[in-house]
Structure formats: structure tokens, C-alpha cells
Amino acid sequence: MKKFRSMVLISNGDSSQAKGSEAVIEAFHQAIEKYDLGSEVYVTTIPDSSSAKAQPLVIVYPEAVAYGPVMNNDVDYLVSEHLYKGRVAERLKVSDPFEMKRISWLLQRTGTMPAENRIVLEYVGVIDPTSINDFLTHDGGQAFATALEMEPQKIIDIIKKSGLRGRGGAGFPTGIKWQAVRDAPGDKKYIICNADESEPGTFKDRVILEGNPFSMIEAMLIAGYACGADEGYIYIRGEYHDALEKITNAIQASREFGVLGNNILNTGFDFDIHVHSGAGAYICGEETALLESIEGKRGEPRPKPPYPTTHGLWGKPTLINNVETLGNIPPIIQNGADWFRSQGTPSSPGTKVYTILGNVNKTGLMEVPMGITLREVIGIYGKGMKSGTFKFAQTGGSSGSIIPAILQDTPMDFDSYRNVGVSLGSGALLICDDSNCIVDCVRVLMRFFQVESCGKCVPCRIGTDQALEIMTAISEGRGTMEHLAQLEWLRQGMEEFSNCGLGQTAGTPIKNMLDHFRAEVEAHIKLGVCPAGICSMGR
Amino acid sequence: MENAASQQKITYDHPDAINEIRDIVLETGKSKEALIAILKKVTDRFGFISNLAVQEISRQTSISAAEIFSVATFYRMLPTTQRGRHVIEFCESLPCHVVGGRELYLALVEQLGIHPGETSADGRFTLLTTSCLGVCEVGPVLSIDNNIHGNLSAESLSEILATYE
Numbered sequence: 001m002k003k004f005r006s007m008v009l010i011s012n013g014d015s016s017q018a019k020g021s022e023a024v025i026e027a028f029h030q031a032i033e034k035y036d037l038g039s040e041v042y043v044t045t046i047p048d049s050s051s052a053k054a055q056p057l058v059i060v061y062p063e064a065v066a067y068g069p070v071m072n073n074d075v076d077y078l079v080s081e082h083l084y085k086g087r088v089a090e091r092l093k094v095s096d097p098f099e100m101k102r103i104s105w106l107l108q109r110t111g112t113m114p115a116e117n118r119i120v121l122e123y124v125g126v127i128d129p130t131s132i133n134d135f136l137t138h139d140g141g142q143a144f145a146t147a148l149e150m151e152p153q154k155i156i157d158i159i160k161k162s163g164l165r166g167r168g169g170a171g172f173p174t175g176i177k178w179q180a181v182r183d184a185p186g187d188k189k190y191i192i193c194n195a196d197e198s199e200p201g202t203f204k205d206r207v208i209l210e211g212n213p214f215s216m217i218e219a220m221l222i223a224g225y226a227c228g229a230d231e232g233y234i235y236i237r238g239e240y241h242d243a244l245e246k247i248t249n250a251i252q253a254s255r256e257f258g259v260l261g262n263n264i265l266n267t268g269f270d271f272d273i274h275v276h277s278g279a280g281a282y283i284c285g286e287e288t289a290l291l292e293s294i295e296g297k298r299g300e301p302r303p304k305p306p307y308p309t310t311h312g313l314w315g316k317p318t319l320i321n322n323v324e325t326l327g328n329i330p331p332i333i334q335n336g337a338d339w340f341r342s343q344g345t346p347s348s349p350g351t352k353v354y355t356i357l358g359n360v361n362k363t364g365l366m367e368v369p370m371g372i373t374l375r376e377v378i379g380i381y382g383k384g385m386k387s388g389t390f391k392f393a394q395t396g397g398s399s400g401s402i403i404p405a406i407l408q409d410t411p412m413d414f415d416s417y418r419n420v421g422v423s424l425g426s427g428a429l430l431i432c433d434d435s436n437c438i439v440d441c442v443r444v445l446m447r448f449f450q451v452e453s454c455g456k457c458v459p460c461r462i463g464t465d466q467a468l469e470i471m472t473a474i475s476e477g478r479g480t481m482e483h484l485a486q487l488e489w490l491r492q493g494m495e496e497f498s499n500c501g502l503g504q505t506a507g508t509p510i511k512n513m514l515d516h517f518r519a520e521v522e523a524h525i526k527l528g529v530c531p532a533g534i535c536s537m538g539r
Numbered sequence: 540m541e542n543a544a545s546q547q548k549i550t551y552d553h554p555d556a557i558n559e560i561r562d563i564v565l566e567t568g569k570s571k572e573a574l575i576a577i578l579k580k581v582t583d584r585f586g587f588i589s590n591l592a593v594q595e596i597s598r599q600t601s602i603s604a605a606e607i608f609s610v611a612t613f614y615r616m617l618p619t620t621q622r623g624r625h626v627i628e629f630c631e632s633l634p635c636h637v638v639g640g641r642e643l644y645l646a647l648v649e650q651l652g653i654h655p656g657e658t659s660a661d662g663r664f665t666l667l668t669t670s671c672l673g674v675c676e677v678g679p680v681l682s683i684d685n686n687i688h689g690n691l692s693a694e695s696l697s698e699i700l701a702t703y704e
Contacts (some may be wrong), residue, residue, distance in 0.1 A: 034676050203675060279615070299614070428675070430634050430637065432637050440636075448632055
């Protein structure tokens with residue numbers, strides 16, 4: 001990405017527009033041209049802040065100074081003082097302490113792209129993913145070399161201390177998992193990289209694998225050394241042809257270089273990695289279904305316990321980590337647990353890679369510290385809403401939730417989200433505007449679960465099917481109030497009695513819908529009207 | 540895999556069909572672990588997994604035909620019935636749905652004149668719906684013969700369909 005010296009955010013929501021923010025934006029572009037700052041200053045818009053008095057609000061990074069209200073005729077002065085001469089334009093600063101408090105969250109970050117902080121993605125797009133030499137010249141392999149000089153238990157202690165939590169959706173503490181595999185009895189152990197990323201809207205693992213495949217190998221080597229395993233598998237979803245090719249080449253190059261195979265770097269440590277390509281089944285991202293699939297069977301989840309940490313692949317102790325979780329390992333080993341803990345929130349340290357999608361101006365990938373808010377994501381990374389106003393966000397697949405606009409200032413970390421009854425999921429942020437109908441969206445999600453349910457256990461197989469049927473009925477104008485009670489009953493049944501995470505969480509969208517959008521659902525049933533005008537209502 | 544896909548597909552009544560299946564098993568391995576990889580290669584070569592293929596793989600690997608069939612029918616990418624010359628997989632997941640997938644689906648069904656699961660009368664297209672293809676940043680998305688087409692609209696759709704004979 002092109003680096004700008006400064007970044008200017010201008011609020012441009014309904015209330016700002018009413019006060020002339022569009023003219024302010026135009027004036028900014030003219031002033032920047034006048035002072036010839038086009039290559040140094042980047043101007044973008046954000047939604048309205050909660051501070052109505054200070055609107056139109058202008059925030060200048062990296063200094064993180066808030067100005068407001070900024071009027072058309074203030075712009076020249078502001079640009080010449082702050083951006084041209086480099087001093088804060090005191091006269092226009094937000095002065096009211098009460099207003100200041102309301103926007104303080106915007107001012108906590110510094111840097112040209114506020115809050116972006118790349119750890120896992122640091123070398124993605126920077127190094128040549130086909131060249132092991134390029135990887136090595138960018139500090140690649142350093143963490144593995146450091147790890148080899150440590151006692152295996154010391155490595156696990158560092159991971160535990162770092163507070164790293166699994167990035168596949170569940171947020172289980174990684175260090176504890178590693179310890180369980182290390183402590184499990186047996187000589188033969190396996191390390192598995194779960195790259196069967198299939199949550200709708202999530203493609204972070206694909207980008208990591210395509211951009212820096214060697215880092216996966218390095219992380220798996222460290223895991224193998226720490227847990228006492230000598231064999232690893234990368235289970236990559238069948239649709240990811242390019243990532244499959246990159247990782248296969250990377251493994252071959254690593255073998256030739258001598259960092260995979262027997263007696264690696266003369267340390268007596270043996271480790272090799274195989275690639276297993278999936279064949280199109282969402283459920284195979286569930287860790288025990290993934291094991292079944294590697295063994296060449298139908299990908300049906302096993303009952304748990306026993307957990308894979310003691311009874312995994314072919315019954316041996318197995319460590320299964322998500323791609324992004326593994327991507328955090330080399331930086332933690334290199335920089336230490338304290339460095340990692342200095343980012344994110346105390347209960348969820350580090351960064352999170354998100355995919356941002358839907359009705360925003362800019363879609364794509366970003367890596368930010370845990371604990372930023374949806375409002376920031378939409379305003380800064382999504383570059384504002386493309387159309388309409390923000391209605392809800394869907395955090396992707398079975399492990400995610402529907403997050404209503406009312407929760408957009410909740411910090412995005414595992415525990416804060418759990419406290420308000422939603423979950424972070426695997427990192428997809430599907431931003432939906434008010435032209436979308438909640439009934440239509442939940443129906444689509446239910447169809448996904450109905451199709452992808454493996455069919456092994458009854459609550460999930462029948463529950464998802466009936467939930468889809470009811471959602472379809474509501475969207476076609478055949479819904480009744482009894483249907484809502486049935487949905488709630490189905491959701492509870494699936495949550496309590498399903499065998500694996502898919503069934504247990506398939507009802508989450510239903511719960512979120514009934515909790516936050518009940519009026520809209522009842523409008524379908526009682527009035528026979530789809531407020532967003534999306535559902536067919538039987539016509 | 541890229542090579543296998545670009546290779547000309549052959550049919551099961553080709554005189555070398557049995558030998559081809561045998562070669563695939565030999566180069567991939569006879570263990571159960573290799574079964575999914577074998578079935579994927581057979582699909583790449585023949586377009587689908589026929590009864591003949593199941594029987595031959597069973598003979599070579601000593602895995603029962605019933606078990607091979609049960610594995611093949613579990614996975615979306617291991618079809619057990621003949622499909623059209625080109626296979627269209629339309630992403631029906633929510634990220635594509637909210638950025639125009641809803642409208643694209645209607646256009647697709649109208650332009651092809653078939654519904655999901657069906658093959659056009661001339662054998663040109665088979666239409667399937669699928670869950671997320673993992674390229675959500677350019678939705679709405681569909682894939683034709685594993686080539687991804689993103690940022691689609693009803694207008695660009697007809698141009699793309701025309702390039703597949």
C-alpha cells in the first residue's frame with residue numbers, strides 16, 4: 001500500500017451532511033491541491049460520530065487531532081496550518097471536554113493508518129512466496145533457530161504467557177493446547193495446520209498461505225519441536241488451488257534446504273509435513289471431522305471427549321491449530337510474550353486479521369489489535385458505508401453472530417463480545433446496510449447450515465432443516481407467531497444436543513434475530529409486510 | 540492438479556479408461572489415506588466418478604465399493620453422476636447474497652433456463668449452488684470449471700457465459 005504522511009478523516013453521515021460536510025470535503029481537496037500535498041495527504045470520510053455538536057468532525061492522523069465543527073471557510077486555514085506548516089490549528093480543535101470524551105476512542109491511535117498493526121500479515125505481499133531465500137532474508141527462520149536453542153517446555157511457557165488464543169473462532173488458549181499435547185503419553189504425535197477455512201466471508205487464511213507459506217512451515221516446526229511431534233499435516237480446502245500450489249512448493253523448497261526431513265540442522269530433530277487437500281465439505285473445518293477426512297473417511301465429527309490432544313489422528317496425540325494462530329507463533333518466539341501482551345486487550349492479546357465485506361466502500365483484509373470497534377472498522381477500513389446506514393454485521397459462519405448496530409461501540413475481543421451475547425467468529429465482518437432484511441439474511445444462513453450439516457446427529461440434521469423451512473415460510477408470508485416459539489425451541493435443542501460446533505451454534509443467528517430484530521420479524525408475520533422490501537411475501 | 544485439470548477429459552468408454560484409473564491409484568497410493576486424492580484425480584480426468592471407477596479403485600485398493608461410494612457422496616467436489624461440459628457453481632452464501640447475489644441468481648436461472656442441480660438440454664452447462672468459495676472480497680461470485688468470476692452483474696454474466704462453448 002502507498003504510504004501517506006497524513007490521513008484526514010471527515011465525518012460525512014446524515015447529520016454532518018446537513019451541516020455542509022460535503023462542501024467541506026470538496027474544500028479539502030481544493031486546499032490540498034493548492035498546497036500541492038496530493039501525494040502526502042489522504043482524505044477519506046467516516047460516519048457521524050456520537051458528538052453532534054462537533055460535526056462536521058475532522059480528524060488528522062498520525063497526530064490524532066480532532067477538529068470540529070469545521071466549516072467550509074475554515075478549511076484553508078486548517079490545511080495551511082496543520083498539513084502544510086505542521087502545527088496544530090488550535091482555533092478549530094474540539095474544545096468542549098464533554099464532546100471530546102465522546103470521540104476520545106478515535107484519538108487513541110497514532111500512525112498513518114490508525115490501528116493497523118501487522119504481525120501475521122507483516123510479510124504478506126512483501127516477500128516472494130515462491131522463494132525460500134526471500135523468506136530467509138526477511139528474518140524468516142529466526143524464530144525456529146531461537147526455539148531450537150530453548151528447552152521445549154520453555155517454548156510452551158512463552159506461548160502460555162503470551163495469552164495467545166486460537167484464531168479459528170473458539171478462542172481456546174493456545175499454550176494450554178500445546179501443553180496437553182506435550183504431556184500426552186505416546187511417542188508418535190502429529191501437528192496439524194487447519195487451513196480448511198470455509199466460514200462464509202472468511203478468506204484470511206488463504207491470503208496468509210498464498211502470501212507467506214514458509215511462515216506456516218516455520219510455525220509447525222516450532223510446534224513439532226515443542227510438543228514432541230515428528231510429522232505434520234496441512235489440511236487445505238479443495239477450493240484453494242493457488243494456496244495449495246504455494247504451500248506444496250514451499251514444503252519442497254524447505255526439504256531441499258534441509259529444514260524439513262531427518263536430523264534438521266544437525267540437531268537430531270526430525271519433522272516432515274504432508275499436504276492434504278479437502279474435497280468440498282464445510283464440516284471438515286471441525287477438528288475431529290478434519291481428522292476423519294485426512295484418514296480418508298467421510299468427514300463426520302467424532303464425539304468429544306476424548307479430545308484430539310490425546311486421541312487425534314490415527315488415535316495419536318494431535319495438535320490442531322488454525323493458520324492465523326500458527327502465524328502468530330514465530331513473532332511471539334522472536335519478540336517475547338511481553339511484547340505480544342502489549343497489544344490488544346488483557347484477555348485477548350495480540351492482533352486479529354479480519355475480512356471486511358458487504359455494503360462498505362472498501363472490502364478486503366486488515367490486521368488490527370484486538371479490541372477495536374465495529375464503528376472504527378466501518379469508518380476507517382471500510383471507508384464508510386457504500387449505501388444506506390449500518391444495520392447489522394455478520395461475523396461469519398457457524399461460529400459467528402449477527403451484531404446489531406447498537407453494539408457497534410463494543411470492543412471486538414473474545415470476552416467483551418461474549419459478555420453482550422455475541423461472538424467474534426473467525427474474522428469475517430460482513431457489514432449490511434438497512435436495505436437488507438433480517439429474515440432474508442437469516443434464511444440464507446439457515447440454508448447454509450442445512451446444506452453443510454453432515455447429517456450424523458439428529459438435532460443438527462433435522463433442526464437446521466426445520467429452521468430453514470420456518471424461515472422460508474416467514475419470508476413467503478406464511479409465518480405464524482407459533483413459528484417463532486418453534487424457532488426458539490429448535491435453537492435450544494440444537495445448542496444442547498448437537499454433537500459438534502456446527503449444530504451447537506447453527507441457531508445463533510436465530511437467537512440474535514429474535515433478540516435484536518423481533519419487531520421486524522413480527523412485521524412479516526402480523527402485518528404481512530417486509531419492511532426492507534426484500535422478501536417475496538408470497539407474491 | 541493444474542495439469543490434470545488442463546488435460547483433455549476422457550470418457551469411461553475410452554479403451555484406456557481402466558488403465559488410466561489403475562495408473563492414478565498406483566501414483567497416488569493404495570492406502571485409505573489416499574482415497575480422497577484418488578477420487579479427486581479421477582474426477583479431474585473423467586468429469587465424475589462412475590460405478591466402473593468405483594469398482595476398479597476397489598479392486599486396486601481393497602477398500603470396499605460401498606465405502607468408496609459413501610466417501611465420494613459425502614464431498615461436494617466428488618460427483619458421482621455425469622455433468623455438463625461446463626459446471627457452474629454459484630455461491631449462495633450471505634456475503635455474496637447482500638452485495639447483489641440475490642439479483643444475480645435470478646438472472647442466472649433465467650439466462651440458463653435451468654435450476655440448480657440440472658443440466659441444460661444441450662449438455663453445455665450444469666448449474667450447482669455452493670457454499671462460500673473464499674473470494675468474498677469480489678462478490679457476487681460464481682465459478683465455472685473452477686475459474687472464479689467475481690464482481691458480477693446480470694449484464695456481465697451473459698458475456699462470461701458466452702465464452703464457454
